[in-house]
Every structure is written in C-alpha cells, then in structure tokens.
Amino acid sequence: MDLLPAVPADDPGNFSWWQLDVRATSKVGIKPTLDRKIDADVAIVGGGFTGLWTAIALKERSPKLRIVVLDAYRCGDGASSRNGGNVHGYWGALPTLISFYGADKALEAARLGTLAQKKLRAFATSKPNDVWWVEEGYLRVATSEAQKSKLAAFITVARELGVPDTVRRVGKSDLLSLCNSPKFEEGLFFSEGATVHPARLAAAVREKAIQLGIDIYENTPVISVQQGSPCFVATSQGGVTARDVVLANYTGTMAIPSVGRTTTLFSSFPAMSERNELELERIGYKAARGIADLRMFTHYFRRTRDGRILMGTGSGPIGFGNNHSAAALRRDEPSLERAKIGLRRFFPGMSAVVSTWGFPIEVTSDRLPYFGTAAGTRIHYGSGYSGHGVNATVIAGECLASIVLGEKDQWSNSVFCNRTRVNFPLEPFRYVGGSIIRNAIVKCEDAQDAGLPQPLVARGIAEVPRMIGMRIGMR
C-alpha cells in the first residue's frame, strides 16, 4: 500500500500561533531520521496525538512491546499543534448520534468520551506538564433566530436519555455574565469541557512517549507499507519490519479505500487575537472556556490563559478526493477573513489579529472517528475526527491498542470500531456537489447571522443533503 506524502508541515508561514509560542519559549529537539532497517512489534506511522496516544496505551498495557513511531516531520507538528484546543467528548453530539445509532450507542460514545477526558485531565494536570489545561465546561451559543431554534433538542434529548446534568440552557443574562458578546442571544452550557494549549500538549505527550521507551524517528516520511507476516514499513533510507502497523497519518489514511469512501476533506482556519486582558475583564470572559456557535460551519473560539481569543471557522474549502496536500486547504484568504470577521462581530474590542493559519480536517458523515483494520491485513488505522480530535485521539489510543492486542473490551466493541459508515458520492461529484452545497450553506448562515432573508436559490441547494439522506451537510 503506497502512502500519501504528509501534508506539508514545515512552512513557518503557516505555523500556528501555538507552535510559534512553543518554539519561542522552549527548546524544540528533533529525533534522528531512520537510516537503516530495524525490527519492532508495532510500527506506528505518524506521531500526532493519534500515534503517540496509541504508542502510550500499548506500552502501558504491554510494557515489553517494541514500539516504533515514524514521523515525516517532528511529532506533533501536524493538526495536533494547529487546532483550537477545545477539549470535550460527545455529550453535545447526542441528538445527531441518536438519529444514526439509537440511544444506547449514542450514550456509549459519550461515556467513552468522558473516560478519555478523565485520562487527558490526569495527564494534563500532572507535573511537570504545563499545557494550559482549564476545565470550565463548554458553551454553545445561538447568535441568530435560526440558531435559537436548535437549542431545545439538546435539552430534550439529554432529559430523555436520563443524563439531564450534562447540559443546561442558559438565558441571555446568565450567558452574558459568562462572556458578554453583543451577538450572543441564548446558549447551552455543557458540563464536560476544557481548553488546552495544543502544541504544549503535543510536546508533553511526545516527551511521555520517549520516557516510556518508545523509539521515535523524525524527518522520516513513510513511503509504503507492505502487508505480510510480518509487515514492512518502507522509508526512503530504511524501514521497519513489524507484526502490526498502525496508520496514524491523519488525512493520509484516506488512501485506504474504505476510509477514502467514507471520509471527506474539509479545512479549518483559526485567527489568534492580540493579548488584551483588560478587555476580557471588561466583557467578563474570565475563564479560558471554549465556545462555539450553532452554525453548521461553526465559529469555534476560546480564550487563552494569557489573555487572547482564538477564533476559528470550519467553513474552509473542501478537498478533491484524498488530495490533502492541496494548498487551498492551508491558505484561503476568504476563510481567514471569515475568522477575522467572526472575531470582530463577537468581540469588537479584541479584533487585532497576530496570527492566522489553516489545515485540512477529515470528516465522516456521522462526525465520529473510526478505528479499524484494512481487510485481510494487520494494518490498522484511526481517522475521521471531524475537527474534534483532542479528546477523540485519546479514545483512538485505547481503541487501537485493543485492536492491535486483540483484546475484546469496551473500546474494541464500541461504536468507534463497529459500525457501518455511509459512503460519500464518488469524485468528481463529491467535490463539485460538496463545494456548491458548502457555498450555499455559508451564504444562508451569513444571511441568518445578519438578520436578512436567506437567498432563495442558496436555500434550495442547502436543503439537498437532507433530501438525499446525507446528514453531513445538514444545518
């Protein structure tokens, strides 16, 4: 199986603010390139959160395993260091998950997310880690009448499933005491939710893996994986012979046919504001809590411990097939502008931006990740975090460790490893149709936010996913 070259991660012009901060405040080491052939029990391709948490979970369960992690760049320098740093599981996804899988499986996903959150909390708050972990819940806010109409379903579903404590409705005055934005109308407060400095977390997880005796090779792109007993992982100057291989190469897993059919490429663009603690104090945004609006292509945002606001938008261009290296997925001026407009609209006093960046995200139709094994092989993979991977990559570590070790447990038996996923249309229909629908939804949601009627044609197009039963593009 030939692997896709990694998404270019070494362009300092597209480093995230988080990466620049880590580089400015600490010494960033690099592990050697693999320049010979070696043996291991498990070879892991990709040292982001997925690869590192998997390596750690395997080592914790089976300390004698020889585990090798290979990364094309420096471990953690992919999506794991470029995200918004909002951390929560799946309580906020219950209405969608029920419609796909019913109550039991929806609850199972949310409860496993809570176990992952617990593991992450224990790690993030243990010495000497300082990863800016702040656990103050998570807010969804309605910024238009259309978004307000979505609030009730979350409360009803939580009540019906017997988990009413996971979410409460927040009226305008309570909401404004948590964060006073002129655009917030009403909201939902989810008790599970934290924020983190993602690049510091990635560095800390990498360090933990090294301490556990996991062998890491960096600047080591993997070219192909040959299935066999054992498998062989080929790099340009050497390779690893291993019984099991885990593909933790993020959007690169779309080269596996079953992943490519059931996953599609979007892109996401954050902007980081200048530091302004006085203004944050003035608007009462005191805790570094994560917030998102209720658009289909959400604005997600959070304050940082050092007095900034990160504003991100998930409305970037979509990708063609599995071409995850397309430049438009990392640099798109209209998307960057939408993130800046979001910052100005919601927080007029915080509109000075010091850094912007973009990166692809891989989205499944149910927005759940999937962990599995390529048919007839010992090549395993994790993919499909749908812009929601900080918590879910801890789930990944446990699921993939169970799969590699052949353990039948709550992880390997869960909905994350066992479900039938919906295929997306084939190319070029996926790209052409997806782009048209995306543009229509963005237009409708912009109009709703501005209190204007939705453009008629765009509104009709935006309804297509619902009409054909494709829930990913549903508002």
Ligand SMILES: Cc1cc2nc3c(=O)[nH]c(=O)nc-3n(C[C@H](O)[C@H](O)[C@H](O)COP(=O)(O)OP(=O)(O)OC[C@H]3O[C@@H](n4cnc5c(N)ncnc54)[C@H](O)[C@@H]3O)c2cc1C
């Ligand atoms: C802009 C943005 C905002 C986001 N915001 C949030 C958020 O607020 N909260 C949240 O929970 N999630 C968020 N996410 C999602 C989250 O960042 C990802 O789901 C998560 O980091 C995925 O981790 P990973 O290890 O699978 O991928 P990565 O961190 O990308 O790791 C994959 C690694 O594989 C390596 N690799 C790839 N191909 C090869 C190869 N051929 N050979 C060797 N190595 C290879 C890469 O170099 C990389 O280091 C966001 C994502 C983006 C892009």
